[in-house]
Amino acid sequence: MKTVLTIIGSDQVGIVARVSSQLAENKINILDINQNIVNGFFNMVMIVDLPDNGISLKDLQSQLTVLGNDIGVTIKAQHADIFTAMHRI
Numbered sequence: 001m002k003t004v005l006t007i008i009g010s011d012q013v014g015i016v017a018r019v020s021s022q023l024a025e026n027k028i029n030i031l032d033i034n035q036n037i038v039n040g041f042f043n044m045v046m047i048v049d050l051p052d053n054g055i056s057l058k059d060l061q062s063q064l065t066v067l068g069n070d071i072g073v074t075i076k077a078q079h080a081d082i083f084t085a086m087h088r089i
Contacts, residue, residue: 002081003079004080005048007073010042015044016035019075028050028054030048034046047080
């Protein structure tokens with residue numbers, strides 16, 4: 001299932017590594033990634049593919065919330081279709 005992750009917070013060493021490691025532990029493939037840093041603010045959007053027989057979106061959201069709290073960023077995960085519908089102009 002295609003899922004959109006958004007990661008926002010103050011820039012610091014290791015954000016990409018920690019998020020990528022969490023995804024790899026759950027056998028989640030990164031399809032696309034975009035990040036930027038503006039005046040010390042980190043912003044990253046990842047498109048990932050959750051395996052059909054793997055972790056549920058709800059469980060991933062819980063894991064990413066804990067990880068985000070641990071590293072001081074906000075991490076959100078949404079089904080790609082919902083993300084697209086919410087951000088249509």
